[in-house]
Amino acid sequence: MRLTCPLCGERDRREFYYYGAEDYLHRPSEGAPLAEWDSYLHLRDNPAGVTKDLWYHEAGCSQWLLVTRNTVTHEISSVEMVAGRKA
Amino acid sequence: MRYSGLKVITEGLFGNKGWTPAWRDPSPKADYDVVIIGGGGHGLSTAYYLAKNHGITNVAVLEKGYLGSGNIGRNTTIVRANYFLPGNSEFYSHSMKLWEGLEADLNYNVMHSQRGLINLFHSDGQRDAFVRRGNAMINQGDDAILLDRDGVREHLPYLDFDNTRFPINGGLLHPRGGSARHDAVAWGYARGADQRGVDLIQNCEVTGIDIQGGKVVGVQTTRGAIRAKKVGIVVAGRSSQVAAMAGMRLPIESHVLQAFVTEGLKPVINHVISFGMGHFYISQSDKGGLVFGGDLDFYASYAARGNLPMVEHVMEAGMTLMPMIGRAKVLRSWGGIMDMSPDGSPIIDKTHVDGLFIDCGWNYGGFKAVPASGWCMAHLMATGEPHEVAAKFRLDRFATGHLLDEEGTGSQHNLH
Numbered sequence: 330m331r332l333t334c335p336l337c338g339e340r341d342r343r344e345f346y347y348y349g350a351e352d353y354l355h356r357p358s359e360g361a362p363l364a365e366w367d368s369y370l371h372l373r374d375n376p377a378g379v380t381k382d383l384w385y386h387e388a389g390c391s392q393w394l395l396v397t398r399n400t401v402t403h404e405i406s407s408v409e410m411v412a413g414r415k416a
Numbered sequence: 417m418r419y420s421g422l423k424v425i426t427e428g429l430f431g432n433k434g435w436t437p438a439w440r441d442p443s444p445k446a447d448y449d450v451v452i453i454g455g456g457g458h459g460l461s462t463a464y465y466l467a468k469n470h471g472i473t474n475v476a477v478l479e480k481g482y483l484g485s486g487n488i489g490r491n492t493t494i495v496r497a498n499y500f501l502p503g504n505s506e507f508y509s510h511s512m513k514l515w516e517g518l519e520a521d522l523n524y525n526v527m528h529s530q531r532g533l534i535n536l537f538h539s540d541g542q543r544d545a546f547v548r549r550g551n552a553m554i555n556q557g558d559d560a561i562l563l564d565r566d567g568v569r570e571h572l573p574y575l576d577f578d579n580t581r582f583p584i585n586g587g588l589l590h591p592r593g594g595s596a597r598h599d600a601v602a603w604g605y606a607r608g609a610d611q612r613g614v615d616l617i618q619n620c621e622v623t624g625i626d627i628q629g630g631k632v633v634g635v636q637t638t639r640g641a642i643r644a645k646k647v648g649i650v651v652a653g654r655s656s657q658v659a660a661m662a663g664m665r666l667p668i669e670s671h672v673l674q675a676f677v678t679e680g681l682k683p684v685i686n687h688v689i690s691f692g693m694g695h696f697y698i699s700q701s702d703k704g705g706l707v708f709g710g711d712l713d714f715y716a717s718y719a720a721r722g723n724l725p726m727v728e729h730v731m732e733a734g735m736t737l738m739p740m741i742g743r744a745k746v747l748r749s750w751g752g753i754m755d756m757s758p759d760g761s762p763i764i765d766k767t768h769v770d771g772l773f774i775d776c777g778w779n780y781g782g783f784k785a786v787p788a789s790g791w792c793m794a795h796l797m798a799t800g801e802p803h804e805v806a807a808k809f810r811l812d813r814f815a816t817g818h819l820l821d822e823e824g825t826g827s828q829h830n831l832h
């Protein structure tokens with residue numbers, strides 16, 4: 330499996346650290362109800378098919394990346410920088 | 417039909433013409449007291465103990481493929497009771513005791529072999545942690561022996577003790593640990609359940625869960641609708657999909673775990689060996705193949721095959737630990753879909769729907785749990801109360817902060 334980093338180009342999977350589902354981008358606000366924290370930290374849609382998840386280009390540009398890919402075929406359809414999205 | 421040594425001999429003498437199928441192949445009835453979704457190890461053992469321990473026999477196990485086509489037929493068969501945390505410790509200890517009586521109970525040879533499990537350590541800190549774990553095991557009534565370097569050498573002379581990165585300083589021996597024949601466990605439970613009246617229905621995928629007024633009333637399947645008073649979801653890597661049919665979002669992420677087997681060799685590895693620092697473990701099957709594996713591929717996946725980086729890593733770790741295996745040829749590799757929970761511990765609980773129960777979150781350690789999981793899930797479904805050895809496997813423990821993080825790695829699904 331290879332990921333195409335927007336900054337570094339197509340790189341081997343081993344350069345990246347997988348963190349988890351995109352849920353990690355939706356951190357609850359301070360004082361949010363516990364159910365929101367539970368959902369953020371633990372609960373997952375866990376689809377068999379297209380998913381979005383977070384990868385860190387550890388051995389490259391050190392960017393957090395939002396990857397859209399298929400969990401059944403391992404096909405990657407897009408890789409975006411998290412930093413760009415937030416701006 | 418009862419199996420026995422005498423039966424094998426007489427059948428051998430008369431052309432093996434007297435064997436009959438080990439279970440029936442019934443069509444689904446319209447109505448059951450209990451429907452179990454998933455014909456893996458846990459679903460089959462749940463059905464068996466529902467019938468045997470609780471006299472509930474109007475039960476169907478619905479399996480989308482064939483019995484044992486999931487993880488139960490894909491795992492590397494390590495059976496151990498070396499857990500540490502209260503909650504896990506008593507559960508796996510109970511499972512070990514069930515394993516020890518399983519063949520007599522099922523009248524089925526599951527080839528359970530208590531050949532001893534050795535976990536290697538390479539540093540003082542790791543040794544201290546193993547001493548603590550060993551004491552927890554002994555306190556639970558199980559067995560653990562701390563081996564120094566020479567002690568390990570006596571058992572495993574062929575390891576590379578002088579590895580510069582991870583010199584072997586000793587190991588924790590769990591003499592009652594070992595392995596079993598994975599398929600036989602599924603088949604033994606299937607036959608035992610069938611003999612007690614349970615319908616095992618294959619090629620029957622559950623596509624919906626029918627709920628009325630907050631209570632489960634049945635399931636939709638590829639072989640028609642089936643009514644049920646109680647339903648158990650026992651589908652391992654597919655838990656999120658099936659639970660979603662009841663509107664649930666689970667604390668589960670599915671990951672692929674690979675394993676490998678070599679050509680058959682003469683007996684050479686007598687134990688189960690685990691090399692935690694290299695994420696590598698190995699044993700030898702009774703057929704002679706070296707069975708070994710490593711860690712997850714680390715990203716969420718439903719592909720029942722892995723990726724090459726982990727293949728390379730596992731081979732390297734094996735060569736580092738025991739260079740003697742380098743000339744064995746790898747025959748096959750495969751993957752299974754693991755239901756990873758955020759604390760690495762399982763869930764056996766009721767759900768928000770009356771009569772709907774769930775058993776999942778087995779991570780990559782659910783084979784050894786097959787007997788106790790079925791025992792406790794059956795108890796829960798029959799009595800409505802959790803069994804005492806599974807009382808901490810609550811679905812809401814994540815929300816309430818009562819995590820059972822055996823490895824202390826934090827609430828990230830792929831780190832357990």
Ligand SMILES: Cc1cc2nc3c(=O)[nH]c(=O)nc-3n(C[C@H](O)[C@H](O)[C@H](O)COP(=O)(O)OP(=O)(O)OC[C@H]3O[C@@H](n4cnc5c(N)ncnc54)[C@H](O)[C@@H]3O)c2cc1C
Nearest residue numbers: 454456457458480486487488491492494622752782783784
């Ligand atoms: C490579 C590998 C190595 C492992 N090594 C070990 C080990 O050494 N020791 C250990 O203790 N554990 C080990 N495990 C883990 C262990 O195999 C699993 O935790 C355990 O088998 C899971 O429970 P199960 O047997 O019920 O799962 P499965 O056998 O996967 O059963 C689930 C069943 O549900 C069925 N199903 C899914 N969806 C539906 C539906 N909608 N309708 C009907 N049926 C459905 C599936 O087809 C499947 O047959 C390993 C796993 C793997 C993959």
Ligand SMILES: [Zn+2]
Nearest residue numbers: 334337389390
């Ligand atoms: Zn990059």
